Amino acid sequence: MRAIAYHRYGGPEVLELVDLPTPKVGPDSVLVRVHATSVNPVDWKVREGGLDPLMDAVFPVVPGWDVAGVVEQVGLDTPEFAVGDEVYGYVRKDVLGGGTTAELVAAPVRTLALKPTSLDMAHAAAVPLAxxxxxxxxxxxxxxxxxxxxxxxxxxxxxxxxxxxxxxxxxxxxxxxxxxxxxxxxxxxxxxxxxxxxxxxxxxxxxxxxxxxxxxxxxxxxxxxxxxxxxxxxxxxxxxxxxxxxxxxxMWVRPDAADLTALAALIDSGAVRVEVAATFPLEETAAAHELSATGHVQGKVAITVP
The missing domain is CATH 3.40.50.720 (NAD(P)-binding Rossmann-like Domain)
Known part of the structure; x- marks a missing residue:
């Protein structure tokens, strides 16, 4: 699969487009075909080594924790989802490694919920972490x-x-x-x-x-x-x-399927709208990181994955 990854901490120049093996799918995880992800300030801070005192990194690190996509494969014990489900989530794991800026991501079911039906994939991917x-x-x-x-x-x-x-x-x-x-x-x-x-x-x-x-x-x-x-x-x-x-x-934020479901309900009811300031293709992830790092973005920066 194609992914954006970095082999060492550093600036946006360490991000590169690479080919990686398809992620393995654990018993309580599903494989998601990524349609979109988004950039949060934590993404480029992590890329610079900001969480190194707290979290182990398995290089090459695929960045990104937000995702919107379609379930392509289910694990051995994942009754919450079926192949073909449109989902979104905050896929933060215990180590830095298999992130969402890729064509595929293995996501624990605790990090996912059904996508808001009123949103396209780019707007849905802008929701989870923020x-x-x-x-x-x-x-x-x-x-x-x-x-x-x-x-x-x-x-x-x-x-x-x-x-x-x-x-x-x-x-x-x-x-x-x-x-x-x-x-x-x-x-x-x-x-x-x-x-x-x-x-x-x-x-x-x-x-x-x-x-x-x-x-x-x-x-x-x-x-x-x-x-x-x-x-x-x-x-x-x-x-x-x-x-x-x-x-x-x-405070920090935790992956939580029930909270994602509640957010989806607020969005689909019209109580919350999602602001996407800019959208970049996967190949231009470095530019998306650079825009986020300016601190002047109104809303979110999305990345689409063809």
Whole structure:
């Protein structure tokens, strides 16, 4: 099969198109014919060696954890799926190696769910990691009807999902973003505020009694939480361990089939729409990584696999 892989950590130049054997399919896994994947900031950070202290790498590493495709082969004990099912998932394994930027991927059933029927493959592949991150964080923070939620970096890949999911849970959302992305956030239903000096005053102007929840998706901003929050503010961050010092949580994301199914229902109901900023073919994965690394992408970057 064709795949994008790297034989050592480094910049986008280490990515190359290679031929690899078809992945073996374990008893609780299925083989997915990949139609699309997407790029998350973690992908290029992993490629640079950012997770080396935490996870073993089996080179050549095929990057990517998001997938949308069709089940081509089932394992010995996988009653959840049948050949021909259209699925999507967050295929993070215990080691870095057999990722989703390839024609085929062996995916544990715990990482997959049936694809949202309203989405094409590229848009479905843009959901799993970012959508799960937002969904799981907001659930852990107990977001409920009537809450005022402040989302930092609200126009990014995770932020666009967080804005919409929080509203689906009945919350009002204030989102920080650069001035050029304010109209986009208004279109999602959020109240935009700008980054930088005066942030606390701008948030307080929109929420005089303070916000109930702060979700940090950018880093370096949780220190403002006591000034913008209510006395019982709940705070979580996917980027800054300092959230724990404020009585909050530093969060990661887990593969979860039930949460993927819930996300698919939100998407198919129209409560959540998926933003794809750009799409690249498999051969141009390096360019997709480079675009993601600029930090200026509105939504997600998808990669299609013919």
């Amino acid at each position: 959508g799960l991150t937002a969904y799981q964080a907001l659930r852990r923070l107990g977001v409920t009807e009537g809450d005022v939620v402040l989302v930092h970096n609200a126009a990014g890949g995770v932020g666009t999902f967080a804005v919409q999911i929080a509203q689906a849970l009945g919350a009002r959302v204030i989102g920080t973003a650069s001035e050029g992305k304010h109209e986009f956030l208004r279109g999602l239903g959020a109240t935009p505020v700008s980054y930088g000096d005066g942030l606390v005053d701008r948030v307080r102007a929109e929420a005089p009694d303070g916000v109930d929840v702060v979700l940090d998706l950018v880093g370096g901003v949780v220190g403002t939480t006591p000034e913008v929050g209510t006395p019982d503010v709940r705070v979580g961050s996917i980027t800054d361990p300092a959230a724990a010092e404020l009585g909050g949580e530093y």
